[in-house]
Amino acid sequence: MDPDAPLPPDAEAPLPCAVCGLVPDDLARFECAECGWTPLDGDLDGTKLSEARLRYDLRAAARVGEKARPFVRGVLDDDQWARACDDADRERTRLLDEAAKPTAAPGAGAGGWTLEFGRPDLGRDPSTWATQWAFDELLRHDARTPVLIDVGADGVSVMVVRPDAVDGPGDPWSREDHSWERLAGPLLASEDGERAFQLAGGLHDIDRARLTEALDLGFARLAERLPFGVTTLLADSAPGWTVPGLAIARLRLLRPDARLVRSGRPAADELADAVARLPLPAQYWLVAAQFEGPGAQPVLVPLFPAGSTSGQEAVVRVARGPGGADNDVVLAVVAAPAHPAPSYDPRPVSVQATRLPRGVLSLRARLDGPGRVRWPDLPDVRPDARPLDRLYAHTRACPAPADVVDVMCAIELGGPPVPAAARRELLAGTLELVSADLGEHAGVSVRGYREHSFELGEEHDAVVEGVWDADPDRALDVLAAMERRARPYQSDAAPLEDALAEIVAFLERKRDARGWLNEMNHPPYRVLVVLAGRPPHPRGQGQDPLRELAQPCPRKDDWRAAADALRRSGVRLVTVLDGATDPDRDYWTALGAHRRLTLEGLTPRALADAMGLVPPGGASVPFPLMAPVFVEGDPA
Numbered sequence: 001m002d003p004d005a006p007l008p009p010d011a012e013a014p015l016p017c018a019v020c021g022l023v024p025d026d027l028a029r030f031e032c033a034e035c036g037w038t039p040l041d042g043d044l045d046g047t048k049l050s051e052a053r054l055r056y057d058l059r060a061a062a063r064v065g066e067k068a069r070p071f072v073r074g075v076l077d078d079d080q081w082a083r084a085c086d087d088a089d090r091e092r093t094r095l096l097d098e099a100a101k102p103t104a105a106p107g108a109g110a111g112g113w114t115l116e117f118g119r120p121d122l123g124r125d126p127s128t129w130a131t132q133w134a135f136d137e138l139l140r141h142d143a144r145t146p147v148l149i150d151v152g153a154d155g156v157s158v159m160v161v162r163p164d165a166v167d168g169p170g171d172p173w174s175r176e177d178h179s180w181e182r183l184a185g186p187l188l189a190s191e192d193g194e195r196a197f198q199l200a201g202g203l204h205d206i207d208r209a210r211l212t213e214a215l216d217l218g219f220a221r222l223a224e225r226l227p228f229g230v231t232t233l234l235a236d237s238a239p240g241w242t243v244p245g246l247a248i249a250r251l252r253l254l255r256p257d258a259r260l261v262r263s264g265r266p267a268a269d270e271l272a273d274a275v276a277r278l279p280l281p282a283q284y285w286l287v288a289a290q291f292e293g294p295g296a297q298p299v300l301v302p303l304f305p306a307g308s309t310s311g312q313e314a315v316v317r318v319a320r321g322p323g324g325a326d327n328d329v330v331l332a333v334v335a336a337p338a339h340p341a342p343s344y345d346p347r348p349v350s351v352q353a354t355r356l357p358r359g360v361l362s363l364r365a366r367l368d369g370p371g372r373v374r375w376p377d378l379p380d381v382r383p384d385a386r387p388l389d390r391l392y393a394h395t396r397a398c399p400a401p402a403d404v405v406d407v408m409c410a411i412e413l414g415g416p417p418v419p420a421a422a423r424r425e426l427l428a429g430t431l432e433l434v435s436a437d438l439g440e441h442a443g444v445s446v447r448g449y450r451e452h453s454f455e456l457g458e459e460h461d462a463v464v465e466g467v468w469d470a471d472p473d474r475a476l477d478v479l480a481a482m483e484r485r486a487r488p489y490q491s492d493a494a495p496l497e498d499a500l501a502e503i504v505a506f507l508e509r510k511r512d513a514r515g516w517l518n519e520m521n522h523p524p525y526r527v528l529v530v531l532a533g534r535p536p537h538p539r540g541q542g543q544d545p546l547r548e549l550a551q552p553c554p555r556k557d558d559w560r561a562a563a564d565a566l567r568r569s570g571v572r573l574v575t576v577l578d579g580a581t582d583p584d585r586d587y588w589t590a591l592g593a594h595r596r597l598t599l600e601g602l603t604p605r606a607l608a609d610a611m612g613l614v615p616p617g618g619a620s621v622p623f624p625l626m627a628p629v630f631v632e633g634d635p636a
Contacts, residue, residue, distance in 0.1 A: 019052045021204040050074050053204070060201030062088035063240055064153075067193035071202060088240070092264070095239040099131065099262035134261045135274035138233055139163045139172075146230055148173070149251060149258075150267030151244045152237035153196060155179040157267065158222065166275050167282065167335050167370035169348050173271065180243070183218040187211050201242040211243070215250050223254045232258035235267035276369030280308045280335075284349060284373065286316055286365070287332040287388070288626040291400040296321070296621050298395050300346065303333060303365055303373070310369045318363055320356040321621030322401050322437050322614065328353035330384055330391055330622045333365075333373045346388075349373065353384040358436050360627045391622045398621045404524040405442045406469070406510075407434060407613065408571070410499040412532040413448045413482060414489045419578045421484075422599055423531040426576065428479055429604030430529075434613055435472030442613075444475035445506065447499040448482045451489050452537065452554055463495045464502055469510070489534075493550045496536035500562035500591075501555075503528065507569055526571045527611045530591050531599070533578035563590040574611050576602060 014024045019037040031038045035056050040048050054074035061068040062084035069081065138146050138161055148159040156178045165172040180188055180199060187206060189195045198206060232255045238244040239262050252258060263270050285300040303314050320329055330353050334346035350373045366374045375381050409431075411423055427446075434442050447466040467478040507526070511519050537553040538544045539560075566573060567590075575592030576599050577583055583596045595610040608614045 018049055019056050019204065021206060022208060054080075056204070057197075057202055058084045059088070060242070061197055063092075063200040064193075064196045068197035068200065068202070071194050071197045073204075092239050096262055096264055099236075099239075131261045131263045131270060132274065132277075134233060134259060135267075135270045136277065138231070138271070139166060139274050139278060145227065147226055147232045148235060148267055148271060149232065149255075150235045150237055151247050151251070152266060153199065153241065153244070156183065156219075156222075156247060158226065159268065159271065160227070161271070166278055167280065167284075167347075167349055169350060169371065171272070172275065172371070175268070178218065178222065183247075184211060184214050184243075187214060199238075199241055199243040203242060212246065212250065215247055219247070219250055219254055234258045234260045235270070236260065236262045237264070237266050239264070276310045276372060278309075278370050280304055280306050280367075280370055282306050282335040282347075283338050284308070284367075285334050285336055285346065286318075287330075287334060287346075287391075287623050288316075288318060289321060289395050289398075289621050289623040290626045294400055296395050296398045296400065298392050298623060299626055300334070300336065300340070301626055304367050306338070308367055310367055310372075312367045314365045314367075315362050316365065317360060317627040318356075318624035319360045319627045320358060321623070321625045322398065327620040328384070328622075329356045329624050330386075331363075331375060331381070332384075332388060332391065332623065334388070348388055351384045351386070351388065352381045354378050354381045356624065358439055363624075394622050401438065401441065403441065403522075405438055405613065406524055406526040407431075407442050407444045407472075407611070408503050408506075408526070408528040409444070409446045409475075410496060410503065410528065410530045410532070411446065411448050411479075412494050412496065412534065414450050414487055414494060415533045417486050419533050419599060423533075423576070424479065424482075424484075426599065426602060426604060426607060427529075427531055428476060430607045430611075430613075431472050431476050431479070433604050433608045435476065437608075437614060438472070440471060442472055443469040444472050445469055445503070446475050446479050447502060448479070449495045449499045451487055452495050452498075452551070464499050468506055490551070492534065492547050493537045494532065494534040495553065496530065496532055496534075497539075497553050497557040497559040497562065498555060500536070500559055500566070501557040504562050504565045507565075507571075511569075523570060525612065526569065527574065527613070528566060528571050528591075529574045529576060529607070529611055531576045533581055533599075535585065535587050559587055560590070563587075567593065572612055574607075576607065 016023050017032040017035060017037055018039070020032060020035040022032055022034045024032060035052070037052050043049055054072065054076065057072040058076065058080065061072050069076070138148060140163065146161050148161055150157040150159070158176045159173040161173045163172065180195065187210060188198055234248055234251060234255070236244060236248055248260065252260070283302065283306045284304040286303045288299050288301045289296045290299050301316050303316065304312060330351065332348065333350040335349050336344060336346040340346065349371055354375070363375060364377050366376050368374055409427060411427055413420060431444060434444065445466065445468045447464050449464045452463055453461055465482060467475055470478070536559040538547065538550055539556060539558040540552050544550060573591055573593040574595045574597065575588055576597045577588060579598055579600045583592070588596060597607065597610060605614065
């Protein structure tokens with residue numbers, strides 16, 4: 001006999017069940033222990049066998065749903081399918097109801113479990129209360145970090161829970177997922193619908209012994225990496241499914257003291273809900289900012305006291321800080337004692353970014369449980385991954401804005417139409433930034449100037465229009481209403497000197513109204529921007545050697561005297577000139593003593609930065625400013 005020849009089949013070896021594929025043991029050779037099938041001598045045409053296979057497959061497919069229906073052996077009509085789905089729902093409900101029945105008296109659970117801390121959500125079905133109790137205790141357990149093993153339709157998930165981190169910025173557990181493909185290898189189908197059908201019980205072509213061996217090997221490796229001697233909770237989140245049920249049975253051999261619960265939802269969702277039911281272990285605060293001295297400082301605003309529970313709300317009054325017009329504002333919630341020491345470092349709970357409108361806001365915060373704070377009135381809130389230490393440093397680097405800001409603008413309305421339109425657009429965008437960042441703290445004066453007329457009797461006609469000391473929105477409206485019609489113009493001069501003379505007179509009136517002593521002790525921040533393409537008219541004929549033909553100002557206004565007066569008043573002087581204009585001429589160096597910029601390519605943000613109206617370098621206060629809380633009778 002050839003020693004390499006295969007051995008003949010054992011005539012006494014039992015054959016697999018013709019319905020479910022289970023290989024019977026020696027004591028159950030005639031009736032299948034899984035499906036109850038008994039070979040019938042009178043079933044010559046196989047009708048009974050086909051019906052048994054249909055019933056067996058139908059139970060498994062109905063547990064999964066429509067995607068498993070194609071794998072049912074036999075001819076299936078819609079009525080049969082509907083009845084099978086109803087039966088599967090009833091079976092699932094029965095299993096969940098059975099799991100809800102207490103197996104031990106409260107306070108005497110196996111494996112160190114009690115119901116002492118159970119706080120179920122009474123709004124949910126009573127069949128879920130026992131499961132809720134188990135998850136509540138998992139978070140309140142005072143032993144080492146407990147382990148949650150969820151066995152479901154997609155595989156086995158292992159979560160090591162950290163009850164001491166329930167109010168941190170992330171989930172208080174680590175998670176590792178093991179798919180059924182990874183655990184069972186090639187024994188299961190690769191197609192999603194067929195694999196789900198097999199997991200739910202359609203195992204007629206699966207070797208049960210090899211499947212059990214594969215699961216045992218995978219679970220043994222998994223158990224080696226888990227902490228030993230800790231409380232373990234086994235969650236069956238696919239009630240009635242065959243392979244998950246087998247997996248739970250094998251896991252219980254490795255963890256005999258584990259408690260078993262059934263749930264109609266993934267265990268991670270149940271665990272998240274259990275976290276949400278916990279009271280806050282510490283007080284929650286909102287990180288805000290306030291200006292103290294030359295810069296901003298982060299401060300804590302009370303939000304939710306310790307012991308608060310899900311569903312509570314709080315309202316805080318805040319305002320967007322400088323630079324917040326085109327930057328996110330960070331809503332950072334931290335945990336700290338009710339009376340933290342100055343050196344205490346608050347623990348971050350929730351750090352999110354959003355955009356806030358201008359003005360004082362009453363922000364509503366809603367508590368959804370430890371570590372979960374929502375801002376329901378804000379439409380766009382996103383997680384912010386920046387560490388708080390960096391945001392604190394960013395806050396302290398922001399200089400305090402001036403209490404009062406005088407923004408003065410002289411803009412040439414005439415000349416070539418393309419740069420004239422660009423000047424208007426740039427100034428409008430800059431005033432929008434001033435409105436957004438400074439609001440009522442800024443008084444804006446806009447003076448637009450056109451062409452002098454040298455016709456007899458028209459020499460002294462007004463050529464300047466605009467508004468004085470208005471709020472930014474009003475100044476924007478006035479700028480938009482200024483006439484845009486092109487007029488004849490002189491190429492070598494424009495009546496800028498008239499606008500400058502009016503601005504100097506305005507400053508003198510304002511200084512007189514405030515008083516010299518007040519001006520000296522509390523000087524406001526003042527800035528003038530000149531947006532021009534042509535130089536001012538000289539005061540007299542021939543005053544400018546390079547422009548001998550330039551006509552003098554008919555009103556005898558002198559740009560030199562105006563520039564000297566502005567400099568003595570401490571006004572910051574900025575010019576924005578057309579690209580063809582020589583910026584080194586004496587009038588531009590005087591009127592742009594602090595900054596001379598070119599119109600082409602200049603953005604409103606860059607101009608506002610040059611004018612000193614926004615924090616330098618685009619810096620912004622990342623946290624909202626703490627706004628005053630007005631009470632009845634408060635004169636503010």
